[in-house]
Each structure stands twice: as structure tokens, then as C-alpha cells.
Amino acid sequence: MIKVRNLTKYYGERLAVDNISFDVGKGEIVGLLGPNAAGKTTTMRILTGFLTPTRGDTWIADCNMVTNSLEGRKHIGYMPESVPLYTDMTVREYLAFFGRLRGLDAKRTNHRINDVIGLCNLEEYVDSIIGKLSKGFRQRVGLAQAIIHEPEVLILDEPTVGIDPLQVSQTRTLIKELGKEHTILLSTHILPEVSATCGRVIIINRGRIIAQDSIENLSAIVKGARRLRIEVKGPHDQITKRLQRIDGVKKVSREGNYLIVESPIQIDPRSQVTEIIVKSGWTLLSIETVEMSLEDIFLQLTAKDKEESDSE
Amino acid sequence: MNKVMLIAGKELRSYLTSPMAYIITCIFLLISGVFFVLYLTATKYADTSIQGFIEPLSVFGLSNIGNVFLPLFASILTMRLLSEEKKIGTWELLLTSPVKDTEVILGKFLGSLGILVCMLVLTMYFPLMLAIFGQPDMGPIWTSYLGLFLIGSSALAVGTFTSSITTNQIIAAVVSGGILFALWFVGMVSNVLPTAIANVFSYISLSSHFSNFSVGIIDTKDIIYYLSVTALFLYAAIRSLETSRWN
Numbered sequence: 001m002i003k004v005r006n007l008t009k010y011y012g013e014r015l016a017v018d019n020i021s022f023d024v025g026k027g028e029i030v031g032l033l034g035p036n037a038a039g040k041t042t043t044m045r046i047l048t049g050f051l052t053p054t055r056g057d058t059w060i061a062d063c064n065m066v067t068n069s070l071e072g073r074k075h076i077g078y079m080p081e082s083v084p085l086y087t088d089m090t091v092r093e094y095l096a097f098f099g100r101l102r103g104l105d106a107k108r109t110n111h112r113i114n115d116v117i118g119l120c121n122l123e124e125y126v127d128s129i130i131g132k133l134s135k136g137f138r139q140r141v142g143l144a145q146a147i148i149h150e151p152e153v154l155i156l157d158e159p160t161v162g163i164d165p166l167q168v169s170q171t172r173t174l175i176k177e178l179g180k181e182h183t184i185l186l187s188t189h190i191l192p193e194v195s196a197t198c199g200r201v202i203i204i205n206r207g208r209i210i211a212q213d214s215i216e217n218l219s220a221i222v223k224g225a226r227r228l229r230i231e232v233k234g235p236h237d238q239i240t241k242r243l244q245r246i247d248g249v250k251k252v253s254r255e256g257n258y259l260i261v262e263s264p265i266q267i268d269p270r271s272q273v274t275e276i277i278v279k280s281g282w283t284l285l286s287i288e289t290v291e292m293s294l295e296d297i298f299l300q301l302t303a304k305d306k307e308e309s310d311s312e
Numbered sequence: 313m314n315k316v317m318l319i320a321g322k323e324l325r326s327y328l329t330s331p332m333a334y335i336i337t338c339i340f341l342l343i344s345g346v347f348f349v350l351y352l353t354a355t356k357y358a359d360t361s362i363q364g365f366i367e368p369l370s371v372f373g374l375s376n377i378g379n380v381f382l383p384l385f386a387s388i389l390t391m392r393l394l395s396e397e398k399k400i401g402t403w404e405l406l407l408t409s410p411v412k413d414t415e416v417i418l419g420k421f422l423g424s425l426g427i428l429v430c431m432l433v434l435t436m437y438f439p440l441m442l443a444i445f446g447q448p449d450m451g452p453i454w455t456s457y458l459g460l461f462l463i464g465s466s467a468l469a470v471g472t473f474t475s476s477i478t479t480n481q482i483i484a485a486v487v488s489g490g491i492l493f494a495l496w497f498v499g500m501v502s503n504v505l506p507t508a509i510a511n512v513f514s515y516i517s518l519s520s521h522f523s524n525f526s527v528g529i530i531d532t533k534d535i536i537y538y539l540s541v542t543a544l545f546l547y548a549a550i551r552s553l554e555t556s557r558w559n
Contacts, residue, residue, distance in 0.1 A: 048408040052557045073410040084401030088329050101409045
């Protein structure tokens with residue numbers, strides 16, 4: 001559904017997107033994950049035809065967005081990050097305008113308005129002036145606008161930014177619901193969002209893709225390692241050396257006042273760790289298993305990316 | 313074409329739901345009404361035919377005072393046309409919908425032209441009153457309306473263009489006002505220049521082409537001039553919109 005090849009975008013001298021390629025298949029929900037200014041919005045703006053790339057090509061539903069943008073745009077529903085709305089219109093007028101603009105006839109538009117306000121829970125507000133709605137409802141109007149013309153591809157730029165936690169979870173449920181009929185590419189810098197909604201994730205940093213994989217595979221990496229966090233009174237250097245000698249322990253590192261012991265998931269070194277510490281006369285204050293979160297993976301990947309580009 | 317009308321309709325609607333268009337129309341009617349009365353009393357109601365009508369209407373273009381108002385009204389009417397959409401971001405939705413850049417610009421322009429037509433129609437009680445109380449020569453009155461429509465559409469096109477190059481409404485208004493004043497100014501300057509250059513200056517001046525309309529002459533040269541100015545600035549607006557996709 002979405003195909004991106006060697007996409008590069010410069011803003012003047014500044015490189016915003018650096019030669020990225022990826023695909024999103026029909027029916028997938030893919031998360032574009034990255035810190036602020038990673039190039040997520042630029043990538044999405046190019047995909048929707050709002051910006052022209054410096055180099056490279058993108059296809060939406062087999063339409064080349066560089067050479068045949070007008071045709072391609074018919075297949076896209078887009079919600080920009082700022083959720084732009086005509087605040088002087090009612091919800092109905094706003095949806096009708098974009099429905100008609102994207103080629104629905106009057107009858108179909110009315111029909112679709114009823115569908116999407118039901119889907120987005122906007123029944124009560126359909127004749128309210130948009131300017132008077134709260135942020136959460138505006139977000140829903142933005143989403144309704146993106147799906148009014150039944151596009152095959154939905155591109156959502158940070159769909160849950162700035163709304164309260166309850167609404168966030170409602171929006172995520174809605175996105176999952178939409179994923180049954182649409183191909184969705186959403187961007188976010190919030191990690192739980194990806195695991196909550198997406199089937200696959202593309203991690204992007206400083207304009208480059210640094211990892212792309214299914215949530216399961218990333219979780220497998222997470223679950224493939226066991227990490228113990230130990231608080232111990234005693235000479236940390238010596239303790240580190242001793243613990244490293246335990247069979248199966250891959251790495252012992254310091255993290256503030258704690259020591260982190262990493263091992264494969266099938267090995268549980270806890271009893272050996274306690275035994276060594278107690279026998280050597282040091283004091284074990286606490287020991288706990290910590291899960292490596294998506295956050296850690298992300299930090300590791302972005303840090304690695306930074307090291308590599310610094311050494312270039 | 314449907315999409316052009318859709319955007320024009322939306323634009324017209326948004327003019328009618330905000331106070332700006334009403335305020336401008338009020339001031340316009342007030343000023344032209346004052347001139348209408350002033351002229352009639354000054355001529356002791358003797359001349360209810362041509363000048364009695366044109367002079368009041370010329371607030372919109374012909375007389376020296378009128379010269380001030382056309383750029384002002386057009387600049388204020390068009391300043392938010394595109395700049396506001398850019399600022400609040402709805403621009404992004406318009407440009408990612410399956411609509412040609414040309415359709416967006418034409419729709420916006422026609423929306424503002426709709427307001428201009430409303431303003432002109434509302435002044436029609438002047439000729440109506442003249443017709444009731446006297447025997448005005450209606451020919452020059454209609455040609456004056458045609459002239460006002462054409463000169464107004466040129467000014468709105470300039471405003472549409474300047475609104476497309478910035479996100480700041482004030483800048484859009486000031487720049488379009490500046491361009492329109494300059495186009496007037498060249499007409500005045502032409503009086504003090506050698507004939508050859510003066511002819512050129514007077515040809516590119518917005519005001520010099522109006523005089524024929526005001527005395528009842530429809531010259532294709534003048535019509536083509538106003539239509540070219542309109543087309544030129546609308547074209548520039550379309551190109552500026554295309555450029556925004558590269559930045």
C-alpha cells in the first residue's frame with residue numbers, strides 16, 4: 001500500500017530525511033517511532049504529497065506521489081500533528097466540506113458523515129461550532145475528517161498528543177478499529193503507543209531508519225535478556241569482577257548505585273549472586289529483576305546510531 | 313470546476329460568518345453614500361445623469377480620494393484568504409486533498425470576488441434613486457459598474473497573491489496595498505515624464521484604464537488590461553503555492 005524508496009529531503013542545507021526506504025502492506029498498522037525532529041513529520045508530509053522530496057520516490061496504492069500526486073491523494077486520509085480545523089464551522093459543515101472536496105457526492109457525504117460521527121463518538125457535537133470543542137473532541141473531528149472519504153491509507157501524525165489519558169486509550173482503540181479496514185501509518189515519540197496499537201514499528205532517528213521489525217520480534221529481544229538490578233554495600237570493582245565469573249552472565253555494569261547483571265533468559269543467576277555476595281562478606285541490600293523495555297531498546301539503538309555517526 | 317465552486321462557497325461562507333466583510337461593506341457604503349450626497353448637493357441637484365452617479369461610485373476607483381479606498385478594501389478583504397490557512401495549518405489538508413493548486417487559488421479568489429459583487433450590488437440604490445427622481449443616462453452607469461468590477465477583481469488578485477506568500481495577515485495586507493498604490497502611482501508620475509515613457513507608465517497604471525468606463529466607453533484594450541493583471545497575479549499565486557511544496 002505504501003512504498004518508499006531512497007527518500008531524501010533537504011530543507012535548504014539541513015538534511016531532514018536521509019535516504020530511507022520501507023514498505024507498509026495492506027491492512028498493516030505501522031508505527032513510525034522517533035524522537036522529536038527525527039524526520040517523522042517530513043516523511044509523512046512527503047507521503048501525503050504536501051511536500052516534494054529532494055530525491056527518491058513514494059507510492060501510495062500504486063500511485064507515484066511525485067509524478068501522479070493528484071491521483072494518489074484520493075487514497076489518503078491524513079491527520080497532521082496540529083489537527084488543523086476551521087474553527088468557525090460546525091462539525092457537520094467541516095466534514096461535508098472535506099467529503100465533497102475529496103470527490104464524494106452530496107448524498108454519499110451525508111451518509112458518510114453519519115458513519116464517521118458514530119465511529120468517532122461525535123453524535124452529541126455534530127452541530128456544534130468546532131471552536132467551542134475541547135482538545136479531545138477536536139482530535140476526533142480531525143480523525144473523522146481523515147476517514148470521511150474512505151481512504152485506503154491513513155496517515156496519522158502523532159494522533160494522541162495533547163489529550164488526556166482516558167481519551168488516549170479511546171483514540172488507540174479507535175485506531176485499532178480503523179486498522180481493520182485501512183492501512184495505517186502513524187507516528188509517535190511515545191513508546192507504549194507503538195506496542196498498544198501497531199503491528200510493526202519503524203524506528204527513525206536523525207532522518208535515518210535505525211531499526212524496523214514487528215513488535216513481537218522487538219519484544220523477543222526484550223524478553224531474550226534477563227537483567228538483575230542489585231544494590232550492594234562493598235567495593236563495586238571487586239564485586240563486578242566476581243559476578244562476571246558466574247556461568248552464563250554476559251555483562252555486569254554500573255548504573256548509579258546499582259549493579260546491573262545481564263544474562264540470557266534461560267539462566268537465573270540470582271541464587272549464585274546472593275551466595276557470592278554474602279560469602280564474601282559484603283551486604284546485599286536489594287536484588288530485583290528488571291525488564292528491558294522498548295524504551296531501553298530505543299535508547300540503545302539511538303545511542304548506537306549517534307556513536308556511529310560521530311565516528312564517521 | 314465543482315471543486316472551485318466548493319472552495320469559493322466555503323470562502324464566501326466564512327466571510328459572511330465573520331464581522332470583517334460586514335464592517336468593510338458598511339464603511340464602503342457609508343463613504344460612497346457621503347460622496348453621492350456631497351456631489352448632488354454641490355451641483356444643486358442639477359446633474360442627476362452621468363457625473364452625479366459616477367463621482368459617488370468613484371470612491372472605489374476614479375477620483376483622487378477613491379484611489380485610496382480600492383487598494384485598502386481589496387487588501388483587507390483578501391489578507392486572510394490564504395495566509396490564515398497557512399497559519400492554522402488547514403492548508404496542509406487542502407493541499408493533500410485531490411484538488412489542483414489552480415482550483416484552490418481560483419476558488420479562493422472567486423470567494424472574495426463574491427463579496428466584491430455583493431458590495432457593488434448594494435450600491436445600486438444610488439442609480440435606482442436617480443432613476444426615480446430624474447432621467448439619468450443609464451449607459452455610463454452600467455459601464456462604470458463593469459469597470460469597477462474589473463478593477464476590483466485586479467485588486468483582489470493582487471491580494472490573493474500576497475496572501476499566498478506569507479502566514480501573516482498584516483504583511484499580506486501591507487504588501488498588496490503597496491503593490492496597488494504603486495500601480496496607481498505610475499499613472500500620476502506619467503504626467504511629469506517624457507512622452508514615450510509616460511505612455512508606458514500610463515498604460516500599466518490601474519487608474520488610467522478606468523476613465524473610459526466612467527464615460528460609457530467599453531474599450532477591449534481596457535478590459536484586456538484588467539483581465540491580464542488579474543490573470544498575472546493569480547498565476548503568481550499558483551506558482552507560489554507550488555513553491556511551498558519544495559520548502
